[in-house]
Amino acid sequence: MIAQDISVEFFEKYLKLYKAEAKVLENVAATAKYSHFVVYEEIVKHPLKHLKAIEMFFGVDEHVDEVLSDTNGFQKLHQGPIESMVTNWQQKKEILLKGEFKDSILKWDTTDDSTTSTGITRL
Numbered sequence: 001m002i003a004q005d006i007s008v009e010f011f012e013k014y015l016k017l018y019k020a021e022a023k024v025l026e027n028v029a030a031t032a033k034y035s036h037f038v039v040y041e042e043i044v045k046h047p048l049k050h051l052k053a054i055e056m057f058f059g060v061d062e063h064v065d066e067v068l069s070d071t072n073g074f075q076k077l078h079q080g081p082i083e084s085m086v087t088n089w090q091q092k093k094e095i096l097l098k099g100e101f102k103d104s105i106l107k108w109d110t111t112d113d114s115t116t117s118t119g120i121t122r123l
Contacts, residue, residue, distance in 0.1 A: 025037065
């Protein structure tokens, strides 16, 4: 994979958007009569389990287990440490650690790369 030149500003905008979306989802979960949330990291780890739960939520029986197993389901597009995906990550990380999303950036360093998209689950 070729590392991409992603700016600090992009990361900050992304993290602000993610935080805003998390608040909306928390509000929906607290107020909606019916809702079902699936976290990306969990569906990648256990696709069959979560897709069956989605089937149940919608009241359908599509027999997802006949076409999907926990071993042949989802293939991540991005794998490996963030350093291999973002040019000058260490320099950008130093700047981001001084901002409001320090905790989120630190989570990226302590997350299992093989199963997460960004390492962020909740802000």
